[in-house]
Amino acid sequence: MPHRPVPPSRSVAVGTNPERTRSHNRRVVLETVRQHGQLGRSDIAVLTRLTAQAVSNIVAELVEEGFLIELGRRRTARGQPPVEFAVNPDGGMTAGMEIAADHITTVLVDLAGRVRAQRIAPLADATVAGVQQLAATELAWVRQAAGLPERLLGCGVVMPGPFEIEGMSSVGTSPLPGWAGQDAAQLLAEALNTPVVIENDATAAAVGEHLHGLGRNLRHFCQIYFGAGLGLGVIIGGQPYRGAFGNAGEIGHIPVVAGGRLCACGGHGCLERYASVHALTETLREAGIVAAGPEEIVQLHRSGHPALTGWVAEAATLLAPVVAMLENLFDPETVILGGEMPDEVVDAMIAAMTPLPISVASRRGRSIPRVQRGATGRLTAALGAAALPLLDTMTPKLDRVSLAPESELSPG
Numbered sequence: 001m002p003h004r005p006v007p008p009s010r011s012v013a014v015g016t017n018p019e020r021t022r023s024h025n026r027r028v029v030l031e032t033v034r035q036h037g038q039l040g041r042s043d044i045a046v047l048t049r050l051t052a053q054a055v056s057n058i059v060a061e062l063v064e065e066g067f068l069i070e071l072g073r074r075r076t077a078r079g080q081p082p083v084e085f086a087v088n089p090d091g092g093m094t095a096g097m098e099i100a101a102d103h104i105t106t107v108l109v110d111l112a113g114r115v116r117a118q119r120i121a122p123l124a125d126a127t128v129a130g131v132q133q134l135a136a137t138e139l140a141w142v143r144q145a146a147g148l149p150e151r152l153l154g155c156g157v158v159m160p161g162p163f164e165i166e167g168m169s170s171v172g173t174s175p176l177p178g179w180a181g182q183d184a185a186q187l188l189a190e191a192l193n194t195p196v197v198i199e200n201d202a203t204a205a206a207v208g209e210h211l212h213g214l215g216r217n218l219r220h221f222c223q224i225y226f227g228a229g230l231g232l233g234v235i236i237g238g239q240p241y242r243g244a245f246g247n248a249g250e251i252g253h254i255p256v257v258a259g260g261r262l263c264a265c266g267g268h269g270c271l272e273r274y275a276s277v278h279a280l281t282e283t284l285r286e287a288g289i290v291a292a293g294p295e296e297i298v299q300l301h302r303s304g305h306p307a308l309t310g311w312v313a314e315a316a317t318l319l320a321p322v323v324a325m326l327e328n329l330f331d332p333e334t335v336i337l338g339g340e341m342p343d344e345v346v347d348a349m350i351a352a353m354t355p356l357p358i359s360v361a362s363r364r365g366r367s368i369p370r371v372q373r374g375a376t377g378r379l380t381a382a383l384g385a386a387a388l389p390l391l392d393t394m395t396p397k398l399d400r401v402s403l404a405p406e407s408e409l410s411p412g
C-alpha cells in the first residue's frame, strides 16, 4: 500500500527531556518522521519536544543504522534550507499476526507502512505448543517471501479477549485451549525469537482500519469486529481506547435478549450469542448445514437460503440499537463493521439495519454513512497488530497493556 504521510494535526508521541530512556526517544523520533513523511531536525525537535542536540544525535544514529534516510535540502524562500529526513522503508519490518480459532493470519509491513508479505494458514492445533510451532513457521514464511534482508523489529499478536476476567470465562467460545493464565507474550516471543506485543482482536482491527482502511482520514470511529466473538475497537482522537485493563469494547457480552440464550460468559442473551460468526454457524447447523466456511456462507447468502436470511434479519435487529448506543456514547464519525464475516453478509446486515434508530449521529448533511463495511477484510486485525511494535512503545500511555519486555530498537 502506498505510503501516506499523516497530516500534522495527528497527535504525536512526545520525547522525554533529559533522556529518560534512549530507546524511547529513538522510537519517538522514528515514529514522528514516519507519521509526517519527511521532516528536518528542527521540526522533529518541535514535534517531539526534545532538545536540538538530542534530535541531532538520534537522527545521526538512525541514519547510520539505516532506519532514516537523508532526502537533501528543502527549497525555502530564505535562509539555509534544512536537510530533510524520511523513514527508510527497507530499514526494518514489523510483523502482525492474528491467532484465531482455526487459522493464523500473518503480515509483514515495512517501516513506511507498506505490506510486503501476507499469508493465512489453517490452525489445526490451538494448544500452546501447536500455536508456537505454526506461528514460527508462518513468520519464517513471510520473512522469506518478502525477499529482503529485513530487520524484524517485533511482532504484534492479536488474540481474542477478554483478558484475565474472573467470573467471566470465555471457555466455550475461546478458541485457544490451554492459554488461559499463560504469559502469551512471553511464550510467543520465545517461539518467534522477537519482541511480542499482545492486543485484543477488536482493538487491533480498529488500528488496522485506521492505518490502512476506511479509518485513514478519521480521528474518531468505532469498529465492530466479527472475530472469535463480537468485539468493539474504539479510536478516539486517533488513538485506540483500551480502558483500564485492556478490555474496553467487550460488546459481545452486552445482554440484548432478556432471558435469552446461555452464553459462555455465564450470562444470558449476550449480543454475540446472536450476532457473531459463531452464532451464524450455530444457526446454520440447526438448519442442517454443518461446517459452513466463508465460501459456503456466501453461496447460502446468494441463493437466499432462509436460515441465513433469517439470521441476518435477527442479528441486524439486535445490532442496530447497539450502533445507536455507540453513537450516543462516543459520537464517532462513523461505525465500521468488519472482520471474519464475508463482505456480502456484512453488506446485507447493514442494509437490514436501515433505518437505524435515532441517535446523536442522526443529522442532516452527513458526509459519510453512519455504518459502513471495513475496507481491509480478513487482514484487518493482523495489519493493526503489525503497527503495535512501533506504535505501542511510541506512546507511553499505551504501555499499560503492553505485555512485551522493554526492548531496544536496535539494528540486526
Ligand SMILES: [Zn+2]
Pocket (backbone or CB within 6 Å): 252, 253, 254, 263, 264, 265, 266, 267, 270
Ligand atoms: Zn456473554
